[in-house]
Amino acid sequence: MALTADAATNVAHVLTEALPYIQRYVGRTIVIKFGGNAMESEDVQSSFARDVVLMKTVGINPVVVHGGGPQIGSLLKALGKESRFVDGLRVTDAETMDVVEMVLGGLVNKQIVSLINTHGGKAVGLTGKDAELIRARKLEYSRKTPEMDVPEIIDLGHVGEVASIDASVIQMLIQGDFIPVIAPTGVGPDGRAYNINADTVAGKVAEALRAEKFMLLTNTSGILDKSGRLLTGLSARQVDELIADGTIYGGMLPKVRCALDAVRGGVRTALILDGRVPHSVLVELFTDEGIGTLIRG
Numbered sequence: 001m002a003l004t005a006d007a008a009t010n011v012a013h014v015l016t017e018a019l020p021y022i023q024r025y026v027g028r029t030i031v032i033k034f035g036g037n038a039m040e041s042e043d044v045q046s047s048f049a050r051d052v053v054l055m056k057t058v059g060i061n062p063v064v065v066h067g068g069g070p071q072i073g074s075l076l077k078a079l080g081k082e083s084r085f086v087d088g089l090r091v092t093d094a095e096t097m098d099v100v101e102m103v104l105g106g107l108v109n110k111q112i113v114s115l116i117n118t119h120g121g122k123a124v125g126l127t128g129k130d131a132e133l134i135r136a137r138k139l140e141y142s143r144k145t146p147e148m149d150v151p152e153i154i155d156l157g158h159v160g161e162v163a164s165i166d167a168s169v170i171q172m173l174i175q176g177d178f179i180p181v182i183a184p185t186g187v188g189p190d191g192r193a194y195n196i197n198a199d200t201v202a203g204k205v206a207e208a209l210r211a212e213k214f215m216l217l218t219n220t221s222g223i224l225d226k227s228g229r230l231l232t233g234l235s236a237r238q239v240d241e242l243i244a245d246g247t248i249y250g251g252m253l254p255k256v257r258c259a260l261d262a263v264r265g266g267v268r269t270a271l272i273l274d275g276r277v278p279h280s281v282l283v284e285l286f287t288d289e290g291i292g293t294l295i296r297g
């Protein structure tokens, strides 16, 4: 059945609105962090994969870094192990580290790779161990509240921080028209695996690639204020205030911190947006309105 004249005008409007954005982003790299919470529905995974393939098809270079926190939690639970978090970071003993590698590098990574390929893309899955893409060291974690005289040191086990990113393998894949899909596990100097927060890895990858845009897809419409309203744009100072008064907490902490680091490290824009909304990546990239919270340096 043919479109009505009104519907045809709407379709034409959407397509032409996208043109200047496509022209702006052609040849540029966009790093997308796909969070474990956002990826829980099959529809969302599928629409995400289509968006990524569409980007690549029009000449943009998407690089995917995924999470998988809830998926790690489910397997740990099935194995009778409890998950414990400190400020959004999973306390990772040796057994947990094995599960993290299995779930992130195996299950979740291959699921995303396979979906992108089903939609006509050429995705290649990597962990930090592949070509030593993500070199890591143990994260020495400490925190201090106003009531404490000295900072409290907390041993998070096999949790790492990024020492360096070797972007050469990613660049090679981009040039070969592949879509890199990266799991956030790092490798230490002794070959040991480290569990790194996926937001942190994605931010460092975006910096190393000097990405045009860094998009963090999560399970809220962006950063919300105390009454649940979306904050559409935040400066570094506003972020500090929202952390200090407890509005930003838990899993949102690594997200805002790495978004800030990324924009300070040369990424043009960082955004936190709702990955549960189908095609949120395309709406953000190709429409005048955009969605989510924009983080400024």
Ligand SMILES: Nc1ncnc2c1ncn2[C@@H]1O[C@H](COP(=O)(O)OP(=O)(O)O)[C@@H](O)[C@H]1O
Binding pocket: 034, 035, 036, 037, 038, 067, 069, 088, 217, 218, 219, 220, 222, 223, 224, 225, 247, 248, 249, 250, 251, 252, 253
């Ligand atoms: N100010 C805030 N606005 C929105 N979400 C927040 C805020 N502070 C904390 N959060 C929490 O952060 C969560 C997102 O982080 P996380 O669960 O780690 O997601 P992901 O799996 O996508 O990385 C939200 O679901 C919410 O519970």
Ligand SMILES: CC(=O)N[C@@H](CCC(=O)OP(=O)(O)O)C(=O)O
Binding pocket: 034, 035, 036, 037, 066, 067, 068, 069, 070, 072, 088, 089, 090, 100, 159, 160, 184, 195, 196, 197, 198, 199, 251
């Ligand atoms: C150290 C640490 O906390 N690592 C995370 C890695 C996965 C992740 O970050 O996944 P999401 O993006 O889905 O939360 C974890 O073990 O859950």
